[in-house]
Amino acid sequence: INHFGTQGATGGPLSFINLDFVIDVTFATGGFGARYGDKLSSVMNIKLKQGRRDHLGGKATISATQFGLDTQGPLGEKGSFLVGARRSYLDLIFKAAGFGFVPEYWDFIAKADYRLDQSNELSFLTIGVLDNVRFFNDTEEQRFSNSRILGNSQNQYFSNITWKRVMKNGFMSMSLGRTFVDYSFLQSDSLLQPVFVSDSREGETSLRTDGVFLFDNDLELAFGASGKLARINGEFDWTPTEDSFLESPAGGALSNSWDTTAVKAGAYVQLAKNVLPRLRMSVGGRLDYFNLIDNPVVISPRASMQYAFTDLTSVSLSGGVYHQAPSYIWLLSNAANTRLNHVRVNQAILGVEHLLRADLRVRVEGYVKDYQDYPASSERPWLVLANTGAGFGGAEDGFSSFGFDNLFSDGTGFTRGVELLVQKRLSDIPFYGIMSLSYNFTDYKGLDGIERPGLYDQRIIFNLSAGWKLSERWEFSAKFRYGTGTPYTPFSPGTGGLLAQNFAADYNGGRLPDFHSLDVRVDRRWSFDAWNLIAYIDIQNIYNRKNVQAYRYDPRNNAVEEAGGTIGILPTIGVSAEF
Template identity: 50%
Template sequence: MKTIIFLLLVSVFAFPLKAQESTGILYGKIFDHSTNQPIPFASVLLVGTGKGIQSDIDGIFRITNLPPQSYQLKVSAIGYNPEIKTDVTVNTAKPTEIDFALKESVLELEGVTITSDYFMKNPFETNSVTSFSYEEIRRAPGGFEDVVRALSVLPGVAQADAGRNDLIVRGGAPSENLYLIDGIPVPNINHFGTQGATGGPLSFINLDFVKETTFSTGGFPVLYGDKLSSVLEINLREGRKDKIGGKATISASQFGLNLEGPLSNSSTFLFSARRSYLDFIFKAAGFGFVPEYYDVLSKYNVAIDTKSSLSFLFVSAFDNVKYFNDTEDQRYDNSTILGSDQIQYATALQYKRLFNNGFYTLSLSRNFVDYNTSQRDSLLNPIFLNKSREGENILKFDLIYKTSKLTELNFGAEAKLIKFKADIYFPPFKTTFGETLPINSVVVNKLYDKYAAYLNYNQMFLQRFTANVGARLDYFDAVTTNYYVSPRFSLSYMLSPLTNINFSAGIFHQFPSYIWLSGDPIN
């Protein structure tokens, strides 16, 4: 009864408390893809409506009095390739934000007419890259509004288990995928994750706050390292700028609250908190165990001036499995389950500065994961106990400099200070002959250092070729061979504006997960 009353309250809260406007607002920013500089006086057209506007001196546009529906939005500017975005949904609840990162036009042949395309490709990208907007992820078949699960339908991507986000990319392993949120590395973005891997049953990133994602598979450049299979970049949007608003949400497994809005004329915030209600369902169904989880996401942005900005990010997840061992059957069933209690969070402070031909970012972040896994027999004696804590403090710098219209230089470096603590207990093992074999438990308390630096150069030539060459240095003081150099090269030839032939080669390395460092050195 309490659950029913709660759901009714959520339903009432989800309805507006006053009459909404009958029209919506569409706004956004247009900027250079490489330098992030704003593009003034760009043309913005709502395809098929005859409505349009120009961006202002800061690249900002705003269209009002739009009937709520989906639109196609075309943006063009002198010296840039036009771009069309589809499924731009305008509603009356809040203004819709859509940004455009235009690519400079590189074809200057006389008599050639460049037309806008729905699937524009970055001319400096020579590897397999797929981008998804919020709307594409939301409507992905079988994606369940999950930023990770939506990727499982892509070529070369499979799931190790249908019920988990353990992605196997091009024959790799679930531990070989890199996750970045606004450029900040995060070890895992899934609830009930497996230690040392990157999967879990479902993602804890709130899709309502996702601007777009970029997924790179195979042959990714030297900007990314210490992973072998893929890179998933998740870019979060900023909070709405007109007023503070929010909504209550409910899905097949969780309910929550979203809030966003301005804190001043130059700052905005995002905040969401969600909780599962699977524990109510499992308990009512008579299960002997109950999984429950919570997650929180918060982002704060402030524009210091027209060239620089500061952002703060916080994401966290709390996972717990409760057992009911009242009956013998429950104790027996629970003895086959590896319980998992986890706390994980990532927090970051990031400074971004634009200059004439590029931009740089400087970030200070921390990742922390507290694993508590256990398994007990039907008499509640421990079979396996593991309490591990992994903490990473990261200082990261990235620079993009466009030396000319056809060349781009990328440089970056990062330093990680890592603290790993593990207390793993194995009880003595009794053989079928009655002999007791002692098994040593593991106690680890270590500090590690990781460093990395990269240099990447992109060059377009003969108007159809793009070459990408770079090298990366990775260092980890916990292993015998503690540094690796990873040269990488890729080449792309444009047969037509819609067809490219790509080639890439390189050396990729990945250091072992921290939990594996606690094993026997002989292994």
Template identity: 45%
Template sequence: MKKIIFILFFIIIPIGSFLYAQNNGIIEGKIVDKKSGQPIPGAVVKVMGTEIGAIANSKGEYRIKNLPTGIYTLQFSTIGFEILTEANISVTNARPTIINEEMIETVIQGKEIQVTSSYFNKNVENSPSTQSLNSQDIRRAPGVQEDVIRATQLLPGVGISSAGRNDLVVRGGAPFENLFIVDNIEVPNINHFGSQGSTGGPLSLINIDFIKNVEFSSGAFAANYGDKTSSVTKITLRNGNDAMFGGQANLSATGFGLNFEGPISSKGSYWFSARRSYLDFIFKLAELAFIPQYWDFAEKVNYKIDENNTLDFLTIGALDNVQLDNSSSSDLYSNSRVAIPNLKQYFSGLTWKHFYKEGYSNLTLGETFSLFNTFQNDSLGVRVFNNDSKEAETSLKYDYFWQLSKTSNLSFGSQLKYATSLKYNITIPGNLRTNFAGQFEPLNIDTSYHALKSGTYITFSQDIERFSYTIGGRFDYYNFINKKLYFSPRASINYQISELTNLGLS
């Protein structure tokens, strides 16, 4: 009974954090043009219901200090852009609240749009099935435990295959049909203990403290995305604090960790995060035979070369391990009923962003790596299945955005992905497997492959008062299948019936 009470104490213990030694809170961020990505100097940020506010500097950055802790609404305005209102912003004295905004240029002055704090924020330039979330939306979402994938499970058209896993089932599709992109890097799986060949797992390895924005498309997504058929989850991570150094220690329902961030001279910033689960301590106290443990690490560095060029480097890694307690026959039997997943994975990328007078371009060199060791023993502790696999891929991606006018833009790009290692070593003993003749025969697979994928796309978008549309197409090439080249046409339209109602088709 004492052990149970001790375990429950750890499970319900509140999240704790410590950071900057301040009595009041801070809101800070950066304001940019949604289409061009250029900063908007002089934009006015006002805390609604107060006389407090700030003006963005030449870099589009603003900072509001000495705010009492509480919930606030911010209004962003400047000449030539639609007014934005962001509600339900939580301010604490633990750390600055980061609110970055992308403003939409308009030829109609004084038009105001409301950015609501629900799960259904729309980006009208994407397909009608696209929803947007920020880190505060994820924190407030009920029952998601600050997990970005669990937050997307609350969106329309999304189902789950199991309550304890992050396997997305989008409009009837399978979990392996979902695409995940983190800072322009295509990632095979962003979960701890991820399923090989799929995109699911028990919990996400993305730290929401550093999430800037999440765009989720549940179908008919834009031409710059390919290779998957169900959904696209695009996660953009924020930059570090370029004004001051800070750190945070936190304790959650599943683990504990440390975050650090700060400036790099006057031209950049960085952040670093390390987290570890404590479920292994709880499972041991509960005398459970199956003891999972995970670590994850993340780092992002951004550096401004000059006014038109920036470099961003990101790396995220995870170590997932399961310890077995086979000290009794009942433990052996319990552990024989599950396959034991051990996984080491990381992904990293370097992005060069160049700003032009009427647009910008991104060039990203990325790498993903996954090392699987999955095995299963029988009730006597004898190995009956073993899978040692390695999957590694290097990619090069180029995207160009060209703003033709205030109401139209053109984007195009290409991507090349080379699987440098697809190595699989799988064994099953002969006394557990029979061939077509009914004879016992072991399974031994020891093979290695290389593969090449590429894609290219073009998209044109235009806004005409209440009406907007996007048309485009994409070619995909994969040398590992018989029909190597595919073409995918893409189109979407949107009509704003009223301030609260849109009609979309894609």
């Protein structure tokens, strides 16, 4: 769900889901039910609102970083629609900050809902995304700087049509979907000669059905099945050049191409019952199939329980086995990697939740997750592919997220932690906010058998987002983020006194400085007869924290430099018109 995602890994700097269309988000850090397959550690459910049914309306927004336009309204007497589009324009900001590149994106959304009768409803959703990275190579410094960046341009879309039927004691739904991503990666040297070129296309057509039925008011049966037919084709070429500061593949040039189809399928069943007046238990499992690997079938049993001490306080325990198929790119860029298994994690989650008042919720959760069968590199025995997809990527980490190495399902990992969540909803008290504090450890072990911190092992993470709605006209909000430093591999003197990273001995042996930043925002609203005008001032990183994203080696002067993860103080003024 992010712009500029990393192929073969998760993440991305910016969501392409317009928050104006979101009415609810639920996030499970683990222990989720059997309905969710091909997921390891967490599941996010984003519920989008339906378009308004009274009359045609919309919103136009323009700011220093993007503009957007959306409209919504009735679809006959029984339905509604909404459509929207956004476009970034970060050129001035990135140039002023001294960057030699600028990311550009468009995203589009269209949604329609139509009630056929009292029991049947159709819904349609499509999302389109256009991402492009544009480089400025006017100066020698820009060309050198850009030679260390993996250009990431991609186009993608998601479409889905769902039929839902509500019955006396439950419901059934059926969805037909299509997902397509066109990845294009390019990294050139300081003379603008291509070093790495990768183009690939992944398209999936899916069919899914789900059902939930309630018996005797306390026994719930949930079941479902899904199938995906994928077409994947692409090619890559990694060629060292004479004027390259970049790492070269072992043995010279490396290239490959592929064109194949893949089949994924899954089915699940889950039973939930109130075994006591305050105790609810569920048990279930799922079966998943993936035809591109040698061991295509996995079974994942899961169970949970929840006990309500009072109407305000409850405790929950959940856990089970979770599997995720290896990424397409890992399997197809190196044909030998079809020996990989599904990645597996055994996890247990214990949580306590208390409702302090109707608008104030507190939850404490502890978890342990034991990862098995994670792909690990034989050429780089310290590398587990869970530790990829961060930082600048590309040649600086040997394009590790693409899975070009000979991979074996012998990597392991272990995560344990505790998280505190406090949520205050807007009510008669005009304050709202959400605070989370987590303390965790993550370690992975590659083929060399040495346990090391994971690349995303941020021991302490604190987030606070809060707002004060002073009146119908004024609203103040702020967001503060803090995290301890993530691991990195330090540099040390090597052959001839040149600095280098000794991955075998020092992989993830250092820690970046702590990260923290504060954003503030003020909104002012004016209401007129048929429309509203909203103006806002948003200041990101208001105290100008110089956070360090990475340490990078500059071969021109044999020195290590800091790479900033923030632009600095970034003020933004925006205006929105609602009609």
